[in-house]
Amino acid sequence: MSNLYGDYNQKIDYVFKVVLIGDSAVGKTQLLARFARNEFSVDSKATIGVEFQTKTLVIDNKTVKAQIWDTAGQERYRAVTSAYYRGAVGAMLVYDMTKRQSFDHMAKWLEELRGHADKNIVIMLIGNKCDLGSLRAVPTEDAQEFAQRENLFFMETSALEATNVETAFLTILTEIYRIISKKSLTADDDDADGNSSLLKGTRIIIPSEQESGKRGGCCGKS
Numbered sequence: 001m002s003n004l005y006g007d008y009n010q011k012i013d014y015v016f017k018v019v020l021i022g023d024s025a026v027g028k029t030q031l032l033a034r035f036a037r038n039e040f041s042v043d044s045k046a047t048i049g050v051e052f053q054t055k056t057l058v059i060d061n062k063t064v065k066a067q068i069w070d071t072a073g074q075e076r077y078r079a080v081t082s083a084y085y086r087g088a089v090g091a092m093l094v095y096d097m098t099k100r101q102s103f104d105h106m107a108k109w110l111e112e113l114r115g116h117a118d119k120n121i122v123i124m125l126i127g128n129k130c131d132l133g134s135l136r137a138v139p140t141e142d143a144q145e146f147a148q149r150e151n152l153f154f155m156e157t158s159a160l161e162a163t164n165v166e167t168a169f170l171t172i173l174t175e176i177y178r179i180i181s182k183k184s185l186t187a188d189d190d191d192a193d194g195n196s197s198l199l200k201g202t203r204i205i206i207p208s209e210q211e212s213g214k215r216g217g218c219c220g221k222s
């Protein structure tokens with residue numbers, strides 16, 4: 001059996017690590033719960049340290065395992081920053097559209113991300129909690145402008161109502177796939193050893209055989 005989310009007996013062609021970042025309580029954990037398990041919890045506890053969940057899907061007839069990492073927005077609960085970003089090929093910068101401050105902090109989060117992650121990482125800005133429309137504190141245009149200026153994808157979501165959550169994850173994963181598959185075919189960014197800089201230090205592509213035990217640089221549950 002094969003559908004959008006793949007067949008569990010199928011071999012994995014790619015593993016894409018995507019990180020979630022943003023202030024505490026913007027909804028990172030619930031966006032992940034909605035995408036990975038189609039669940040939502042109203043009494044979500046603050047994340048302590050780092051967690052990740054995986055979801056397997058099919059893009060362009062290839063089986064892609066999305067490994068989505070979630071960390072604490074609260075400084076005191078944050079784990080070692082560089083380890084969190086290592087190997088990430090995508091990032092979702094999440095703010096709460098009812099909390100202006102969480103949007104104003106996006107520049108700071110973006111700076112941290114760009115300071116630690118691969119320069120080719122695909123980034124999406126997410127305005128979460130769009131179900132709370134009457135409490136909106138961040139106009140869509142402000143976010144669009146920021147996204148355009150910083151060259152980010154942008155989407156407004158609701159983890160509660162499952163609005164745009166799947167679309168957001170599929171959009172970023174498809175864009176990562178588009179870049180990776182193009183990189184696999186071209187040698188534009190090759191270094192002196194013939195290795196693509198995008199592929200080299202970042203383990204963007206983890207071949208299926210490495211999935212079964214030889215995977216490097218990752219920890220956590222799957």
Ligand SMILES: Nc1nc2c(ncn2[C@@H]2O[C@H](COP(=O)(O)OP(=O)(O)OP(=O)(O)O)[C@@H](O)[C@H]2O)c(=O)[nH]1
Pocket residue numbers: 022023024025026027028029030031041042043044045046047048071072073074128129130131132157158159160161
């Ligand atoms: N109305 C509404 N509430 C949401 C939505 N997403 C998350 N919440 C609520 O917002 C609160 C915080 O959600 P979390 O997912 O734990 O936030 P977080 O960004 O992971 O927080 P940290 O782990 O502290 O970084 C919880 O009470 C959630 O139920 C949403 O789309 N709409």
